[in-house]
Amino acid sequence: MAAAIGLVAVWQLGVQLLAIPDYLLPGPRAVAATVVSERTLIFQHGLVTLYEAGLGFTLALVFAVPVSVIIVWSKVAEKTVLPLMVFLQTVPKVAIAPLFIIWFGFGPFPKVLISFLLAYFPIVIEMVTGLRDVNPTVLDLARSMSITPFQTFTKIRIPNSLPYLFSGLKLGALLSLVGAIVAEFMGSMDGLGYLVLYANDRMDTTLCFAVLVVLLLLGKALFSVVEWVERYAIAWHVVVRENEQIMFTT
């Protein structure tokens, strides 16, 4: 926090002292003023981006969780689905975004799709790790209780995977936003990505920065929502993690 305030101060001072014109690098005060004066415009477009990213992220979550369970459940899926995903992941999403625009038009669908494609992968990877990463002695113990394979998942593997799932979700939330913006760059009539391009075209650097600041805040907000849900969903883990951070403050 202090670092952020310091950065903003240095930025404002530097811009003023070096007398940099706004179209090159606007100062934080000018950017803040634009955020306020253009709030309706930014809000309208922000809503579009939030909708696309939110939908992409939700789809990623709904898709990733069962797929991860299937991958860990079935040897066959592990040998087919997972390698396929890893392979597809090597295709740069940014490069196929224009294709999606051609195929699916200028509406929200291709944006949601790109957003989904970017977000699901870290969620699957994290969750698969969490489902697998169970202490072998715990599994021995469970087997000694004649546990069924189904119960191994409901009572041990899935709860065990939740901390991993949430770290995947944090990454996924940010990537879903990136996906929506990138897709908007490729062809769009609205959204914050469109607004950045629009501002650029008109050499309105201040508006460009204003949108970037809003994007930053949006990313932070999405991240915080996931963190907030995590706090309630897996309190047993969050508390332990925070206890580990108790130390002398000097």
Next chain:
Amino acid sequence: MITLDGVHLTYPHKGGSIEALTDVSFSAREGEFLSIVGPSGCGKSTLIKIIAGLLPTSKGEARVDGKLVRGPHPNVGIVFQEATLLAWRSVLRNIMLQIEVRQEFENDAYVPRARDLIKLAGLDGFEDRYPWELSGGMQQRVSFCRALIHDPPLLLMDEPFGALDAMTRDEMGVWLQKTWMERARTVLFVTHDIGEAVFLSDRVMVMTARPGRVKEIMEIDLPRPRELRITEEIEFVKYVSHARRLMHAEGYY
């Protein structure tokens, strides 16, 4: 109760397999407290897993209650060196896992019993606490409760006190003896600590270094209940030094 007959166990391993047990034969009587001591890596944990039905033998057979062990069987409770509690479950719910998972039990009927066990283990008031709120010794006591909740006639313990400090170990030893005397069940108790083995056991089985075989089974003829004082008495010390000599002969220490 438990009979092993010519049990061999070989772990497959790239570049040659590892022979963990060769020709292990012994039996444990009904209601007996039998300790297993031996050098590190001699196959004690392997033996426990075979008897629990977690690991098939390479050769020979293990029987529990006359029945051939072919997989996990219902009448057993296990305690490992680590407490292996589930972090997302409270003390009570960790203990109840054993009941939830085994279809043959009525869930609710066992909650009062779990509470009794918690009390016996000196964990009164900790029912709803989570594992990270407990000390190592307390966690291990919870895992004892979990192993006892379904009242199994057979208890398998693999260095259950291994991770505890000397004082807690002594206390837990006394507690375990008391629990066992109240309800005699067959116990196989693996330990590194010869004194602990002699203190607790009816018989102590000494194993050879890898690949493990049974070197000798010592009868411990000391009256019960045994108090910690007994460790200073001459008979006790004789048993301990005899067992130690057997281990020395194996190049241990």
